[in-house]
Amino acid sequence: MTVTSRHLEWVPKPFRDGDLAGGGSNRLLGRSDLSMTEILIREMAQNAWDARTAGGTPTFDINLRRLGPREVGILRRELGDSYGLGLDAVLADEALRGLEISDRGTTGLDGPVEIGRVTGEDTQNFVDLILKVGVPRTDGRGGGTYGFGKTAAYAYSSCGTVVYWTRCRTPEGLEHRLIASAMGPEFHLDGAEYTGRHWWGKRSSDGRTLPLRGDEAEALGKAIFTARFEGEQTGTSILILDPPVEHLSASAGGSDGGNEEADAQAEALEPAEVDALFAQAAREALRLHLWPKMTPDVPGGPAPMNISLRVSGEAIDLGTPEQGAWRYWSGALRAIRRDGEGSTSGDEGGGLLPPKIVRVTRSRRPMGTLAISVRNLSIDPPDRADDLDPHAESSGTGRLMLMRGQTELIVKDKDVAAGGDLLGLDWFAVFKADSSIDADLASTEPPAHNDWLPGGAETDGEKYARFLRGRLPVTLRSELSVHAPLPEQQDAADSTPLAAMLGLLLPDEPKRQKSIEGQRRTGVLKGRRGFVVTGHRLLSQGDRLHQHHMIDFFVEGPGGSTLIELSCRVASEESRTSLSLDAEQLMPEWRGAKPRAENPLLANVENGRAASVVLRAPLGRAVDVSLAPVED
Structure with a gap:
């Protein structure tokens, strides 16, 4: 089917009782020590992992590219009506950048396409992601608990606009769905007040927003996106329009905007320089936060998730679990996985020393497993060019990575001084929480899911988080410390x-x-x-x-x-x-x-x-x- 006429209608959301302004939605992630690039990659990858289909290996692809004149023309036609987003200026750029993020081997955005009466067994992926904000997940099995992570995609666009194309299974068979959505400031138009939430799709007879479906959605998706659906593949692709230069050029540890001088310098960069800086920032974010998803159970085996990064058509090498400092992290994680299976034997790969396994308990209740990999610095010195290397300046300091049990989501990485002099050694430690307390720990995480923060409440989650924050450094020091003299x-x-x-x-x-x-x-x-x-x-x-x-x-x-x-x-x-x-x-x-x-x-x-x-x-x-x- 050739796409020559307009298919999408603009549906701005008028204010109703209890509505949240679109501009407020953009701030739901709150403050974080993570960059916007890190938050985006963490959230999108975790969404894909949560939606994986049984028995398969999901794929996750990030592709920064420049949209061609034909693609920009289609977007200008389909998204031509808007207010307060700055879309006119964005779509006037013939060299418009788009960040395309795709997953396959996932369920796609299935379930009903409009909000209504449902039972507890109904899948709600479409309405939860596209039409709602703040849908909680309370079982701890998913990366998200507050349901606000999806706002990261809108925040990564200068105009707050994202296009979604999904293929999912329905009672009638495979179905393509396409819809665009935006979050912007609230506005007044023709005497009415609007929240700043926008959709471009089909308007139902009662004014509800529906996606484009079937052949029309497939044809428009193929005209805008580069990733395709092969065979009976299901999954989702999103296109983030015009990621700001300050986001693309910020390092993985940077602020991603907010510094006027830094933003001005970023604006002056040549396109190739911006591409190179984004490639570095995205690569570091993928490696730091998603290395468990790229680490197979045994060296050379299949990874839990196939992850790739492309920038302006060039594939970016993400390294392997058998290279550099990643070897020590993967060795520790594999030891934990084997320990959970009741096995303690296995090839660590790369000539590594067997990691030390420590089971952490609180009043006899399992809290999780700690694995410690040790490195001989005279044989394998730190590499400051390796973003997974703790770069220890003394042998008494290493890095601890905290992760949830069921998702293997890296919640926090932190440097810990174990004390003493390890005489030419340093260490890498992984703590994987017991699956039985995942939901409790998830309840203590901020919206960006990047820490366990005990507050003043006395919930189980608060108690566990407080216990682990105190116990893990002590356990590390005990396992690694020198014996005191008599x-x-x-x-x-x-x-x-x-x-x-x-x-x-x-x-x-x-x-x-x-x-x-x-x-x-x-x-x-x-x-x-x-x-x-x-x-x-x-x-x-x-x-x-x-x-x-x-x-x-x-x-x-x-x-x-x-x-x-x-x-x-x-x-x-x-x-x-x-x-x-x-x-x-x-x-x-x-x-x-x-x-x-x-x-x-x-x-x-x-x-x-x-x-x-x-x-x-x-x-x-x-x-x-x-x-x-x-x-x-």
């Missing part, structure tokens, strides 16, 4: 031996639960000697396959000497078990101590004298080193 050793230059720090990296072995701190205490209580490890250093990489470690120590006590035993275990490449290394593999070099000729893993050190040992261990593997005094 009272008898307070004056010593003490720090945790490597085994005490890296114990979390190796599987628990019931027969080897005696800690380094316990080894120290045994020596002190016997009154003969106090064994102290004073430091650990990672030396320059020995060769392509090995890393050298240097451990400094001394033995307190009366004159004489003490026999010291060195042992070392490393994580197996094939499983979560650990393997013991012999003297030939470790090649120990004792300094200030005399090794035994018959066993280089044993050495005598004079009491009161500082000594050290240098050993060789496999590169990129979890290492558990133990030094302990033994009976001669």
Whole structure:
């Protein structure tokens, strides 16, 4: 069908009792530390995820493009009638930008097309998104709770105008629906007062707004949108008209407008510069907020959601879960997913160390699961060009990501100082809430769903949010912190031996639960000697396959000497078990101590004298080193 005549009618909403002004709707998202680009991408992707069809993998595509003269002409014809939106000026631009966001493998905007009497079982996707504002979802299964996230699309348009094209299933079969909608300031026209809400569709006999449907909707959709519906695909595409330059050029952490000087600079940018800046901001937002949706359960497997970004026809590389810092996040999330299935084994991919799993409870009720991935900075230093890297300036600080259980929506990412000196290590942590408390936590989120904010009420959600905000940093510090020295050793230059720090990296072995701190205490209580490890250093990489470690120590006590035993275990490449290394593999070099000729893993050190040992261990593997005094 060729689109040559006008199909859409303008239907502005007159004020009725209890109506909300359109300009007020645009402010429903409130204030947030997220940029408008982040909010838009989070909300649109979460809407697509919530609407996914059973048994399939949804797709989510963002496409910033310039509309051609034919497309602009069609929009000028179809949206020609309006008031107070500035559409005339926008549609006069032959190089008009549009941000097209499409999802497939989703239900589309199905259900009734007009508000009326319905039962609790009826699908209401069309009326909830297009005709209503503030429809709550109270089960915690969706990303949205307040139903205000859809206003992000209107706020991202200079004229507050969005075109919707959807294909959904109805009792009569597959159906195309198309409608345009806008939110703008309230206005007066011909003696009547209007809310500033606008629709372009079909007007019913009683003045209600209806979408264009069937073949007409399909033909007009194909004339305006680039994404098509193949086979029996269902889903939704939206076209945001004229995203402001200050939105497109703002970085993922920026303000997206409101700064006159910054906005003026943005207006002066060349189109290619704006495209490049938007590509960067959108890429960062997708990676930071949607990396769980792009992380498969196993390396190389299918992702939960297929996500793509295009800018002016160019596909933007979003990276993979096996690259850079993303490897550590994906390793932690996969460990949580396996833990939920009752399994703790699996290939982390990329030679990563097995994450530490901690189940968090409150009065025996499960709150969720915390997973901690640890990085050896000498082997894999921070990359400041990697937007998923915490960029830790000291080894005691890492990043914690909070997410809901059922949606795996990243609610908040925050830097946390774990305290202590991790001696060349840093960490990445993921907390996934238990699905049973999703709805409670969702009730504490602001409209942008980017935090759990306990207020003054004593609801379950408030209690859980308050508990988690206090407990998670403490748990992290407990899992990562160094052991404090014994009272008898307070004056010593003490720090945790490597085994005490890296114990979390190796599987628990019931027969080897005696800690380094316990080894120290045994020596002190016997009154003969106090064994102290004073430091650990990672030396320059020995060769392509090995890393050298240097451990400094001394033995307190009366004159004489003490026999010291060195042992070392490393994580197996094939499983979560650990393997013991012999003297030939470790090649120990004792300094200030005399090794035994018959066993280089044993050495005598004079009491009161500082000594050290240098050993060789496999590169990129979890290492558990133990030094302990033994009976001669």
